[in-house]
Amino acid sequence: MTIALQYCHITVNDPNESLPFYRDGLGLEVRNDVASGGFHWVTLGSPDQPGLEIVLSAPHAGRSQADGDILQELLTKGVLPNIVFRTDDLDAAFEQLLATGAEVLQEPMDQPWGPRDCAFRDPSGNTVRITQAA
Numbered sequence: 439m440t441i442a443l444q445y446c447h448i449t450v451n452d453p454n455e456s457l458p459f460y461r462d463g464l465g466l467e468v469r470n471d472v473a474s475g476g477f478h479w480v481t482l483g484s485p486d487q488p489g490l491e492i493v494l495s496a497p498h499a500g501r502s503q504a505d506g507d508i509l510q511e512l513l514t515k516g517v518l519p520n521i522v523f524r525t526d527d528l529d530a531a532f533e534q535l536l537a538t539g540a541e542v543l544q545e546p547m548d549q550p551w552g553p554r555d556c557a558f559r560d561p562s563g564n565t566v567r568i569t570q571a572a
Contacts, residue, residue, distance in 0.1 A: 445481075446492050448521060449513050450562040453480040453494040459560045460494065463535040464523060464568075516563040528570035532556050535568075548572075 450456040457480060460466050466482035469491055479495035497513055498506030512518050525531045528546050535558055536542065543557035543565060555569040 443490055446490070448492055448494055448560075448564060449497055449509055449518060450494050450560065450564070451496065451513065452562075453478055453496065455561050456494050458538050459535070459540055459558075459566075460492065463538040463540055463558075464531070464566075465534065466492065513562055513564070516559070516565070518564055520565045520567055521560075522567045522569060524569050524571070526570065528554050528556060528568060531568050 448456075448460075457468070460482050461468060466484055468480060469483050470481040472479050472481075477496065477499040479493055479499055481491040481493050483491045496506075497509035501509065523531075532546050540561075541559040543559055544555070546554060546556040548554050552572045553569045554572065555567055557565060557567045560566050
């Protein structure tokens, strides 16, 4: 038996608004753009991980009104879990995201626990870290 992660969801205010950050800034390719039942979501992925897709969707997509409201509140506060990507060229990744106008939280730096990393805030307020192994 094999098992692998297939989808990872990232809650955003508006998938279209977040697309330049994830597509242009991180270099992910759009794999699917879906509108269904009044909701819209976009899946993206890296050519380096063909079996894994990131799903950008709004807080209320596929959820009850109450659950969507709570998720929206957490998103607005900026307290949803961090998203961490890895790269083999942190400086290039940093510059590519910087060119999209993304908000920088931390410039590239060596961490005492080993990796070199940086951090941005996506258009919805999610903290996105990019790491490179030491």
